[in-house]
Amino acid sequence: xxxxxxxxxxxxxxxxxxCISVDAEVSQLLSLLVSGDVKAFSRLYDxxxxxxxxxxxxxxxxxxLLKDCIHDVFIKIFSKREDLSEIANFKSxxxxxxxxxxxxxxRKRINxxxxxxxxxxxxxxENVEDDYINFEMDCVSNEKVKFLLNQLxxxxxxxxxxxxxxxxxYEDICVLMDMNYQSVRNLIHRGxxxxxxxxx
Amino acid sequence: xxxxxxNNIEDFLTNDSFICYVFEQxxxxxxxxxxxxxxxxxxxxxxxxxxxILLNEDDKPGISSTEKEELKQRILSTVMKVNSYx
Numbered sequence: 001x002x003x004x005x006x007x008x009x010x011x012x013x014x015x016x017x018x019c020i021s022v023d024a025e026v027s028q029l030l031s032l033l034v035s036g037d038v039k040a041f042s043r044l045y046d047x048x049x050x051x052x053x054x055x056x057x058x059x060x061x062x063x064x065l066l067k068d069c070i071h072d073v074f075i076k077i078f079s080k081r082e083d084l085s086e087i088a089n090f091k092s093x094x095x096x097x098x099x100x101x102x103x104x105x106x107r108k109r110i111n112x113x114x115x116x117x118x119x120x121x122x123x124x125x126e127n128v129e130d131d132y133i134n135f136e137m138d139c140v141s142n143e144k145v146k147f148l149l150n151q152l153x154x155x156x157x158x159x160x161x162x163x164x165x166x167x168x169x170y171e172d173i174c175v176l177m178d179m180n181y182q183s184v185r186n187l188i189h190r191g192x193x194x195x196x197x198x199x200x
Numbered sequence: 201x202x203x204x205x206x207n208n209i210e211d212f213l214t215n216d217s218f219i220c221y222v223f224e225q226x227x228x229x230x231x232x233x234x235x236x237x238x239x240x241x242x243x244x245x246x247x248x249x250x251x252x253i254l255l256n257e258d259d260k261p262g263i264s265s266t267e268k269e270e271l272k273q274r275i276l277s278t279v280m281k282v283n284s285y286x
Contacts, residue, residue: 095223
């Protein structure tokens with residue numbers, strides 16, 4: 001019985017020693033990494049990838065996305081290795097980086113999912129900020145168009161919306177609005193003149 | 201910090217302050233979260249679960265060793281590329 005207890009206590013001590021030595025190992029690895037030691041970097045990956053992956057699985061079901069994000073987190077660590085000494089706690093840093101990366105990426109993928117295939121830009125952009133500004137400008141100009149259209153008389157607004165936004169043909173608009181061809185053309189023409197006068 | 205929005209495990213898992221608290225336990229973080237749990241004792245079990253996930257205490261292997269190795273090689277090859285540009 002006594003031996004049994006002793007064994008348990010010994011095990012607990014060893015576990016505690018394990019924890020302490022892992023922490024010590026991590027800080028040693030981090031200082032090696034500052035000078036670009038790839039072996040230390042790879043060991044840091046081995047020590048943390050399981051917990052990062054299990055954590056990420058709670059935040060997304062998309063495993064490929066998760067792997068991409070873990071990849072990016074480690075790339076960032078390597079390229080910013082000179083600043084690592086300023087990090088108070090490496091694990092908090094890892095988890096928060098992964099969480100932020102996952103949020104950014106899934107937000108991006110949700111925003112773009114409604115886009116038509118031909119609108120997708122197959123080449124990854126060099127500048128995320130430019131992309132974002134363009135996206136915002138599109139939103140602003142869409143709002144502006146909506147605002148201007150709302151200033152038009154209802155029939156003109158309807159005709160312009162059908163022609164320019166829904167991209168319908170004159171023939172279809174004739175049917176939809178129950179008007180003859182020339183009247184539709186006139187209506188759209190007047191609508192454009194009106195738009196021009198209020199847009200200036 | 202929006203701590204009133206901590207309604208499920210994911211809210212705790214994605215809260216920067218909570219993540220730091222689990223790993224660092226600095227006196228200011230400890231005080232902050234002790235106060236929080238005093239005021240919101242019903243959140244304690246959520247927080248305990250989130251803590252277990254962060255500390256990886258259930259320790260289920262979510263990623264196979266092949267996947268782990270593949271991802272590692274991918275990371276290392278990117279590192280090599282980035283390095284050779286410098």
